[in-house]
Amino acid sequence: MEAQVRDYGFSPAQQDEIWRRWREGQSFSLIGRALGAPMQHARRFLYQSGGVRLAPQARSERHLSGSEREEISRGIAAGESARQLAKRLGRSPSTVSREIARNGGRDRYRAATADAAAYGRGRRPKQAKLAQRPALRVLVEVKLALCWSPEQNAGWLRRQFPGDASMQISHEAIYLSLYDPRRRQATDRSLTQRLRSGRPMRRPKLARRPTGRGIIRGMVSITDRPAEVEDRKVPGHWEGDLVMGTRPSAVATLVERTSRYTAIVALPDGIKAEQVPASHQEPPRHPAPTATNAHLGPWPGDS
Structure with missing residues (x-):
């Protein structure tokens, strides 16, 4: 049965624009603002197709007319x-x-x-392989229920049935069976909740564009640090990280890169703390590992 697609008031040109922006990784709110439409309309328009565009059937020039x-x-x-x-x-x-x-x-x-x-x-999609092969469908659904990813599923089937193509399937076909509304009858769509992402619709492959939320102000990329920090030969360089607990609680960790000495710093204001107190920026209390003291084993904080 052909999937019915609602336009939610969007013209064909606007629908093309929605899909273009979705492939670029824009959020629903950005798409809605760009088209002057409610965010919910853009979300519902994309949700009905599972994030997979239903391309109209077209004849290739390679085929006879x-x-x-x-x-x-x-x-x-x-x-x-x-x-x-x-x-x-x-x-x-x-x-x-x-x-x-x-x-x-x-x-x-x-x-x-x-x-x-x-x-x-030439009509697409053809009947899904999982719908044609009940035995294959059962195996795939069992592994998905165990929180196996489609990639793990496909790799396991190749190893279990190396000479039987009828019992093998690509991870992309599994994803389409879960998200594409024209193929959803091939498997239990509720199994999308057992995927690592748990999303009810498929996201574009491109990274999501930043919207301002969760962006660290004044952030300096780790790729910009000097070479002497990278090779760990010069003591005195510290590396910090934030360990989150139940919001808003958090603690900071400081690791001296040469000795691997680790300090845990309490943050009374949790994630709202502006900076780590300067009193914790102290030199390491352990010498850097050398040829003479390497036998002493790892310093505190080493993994």
């Missing part, structure tokens, strides 16, 4: 061979031969019937 099939039908009636027809159409002789053979042969070939059959064969 209706007019070419008419020429084949007339050529058969005139007694032309497949090679003669192929030369006139600019096609491969094997293409014309297969076209005639799959549509009743030279005695029963009809252009309109052949064109309708080709359109039917």
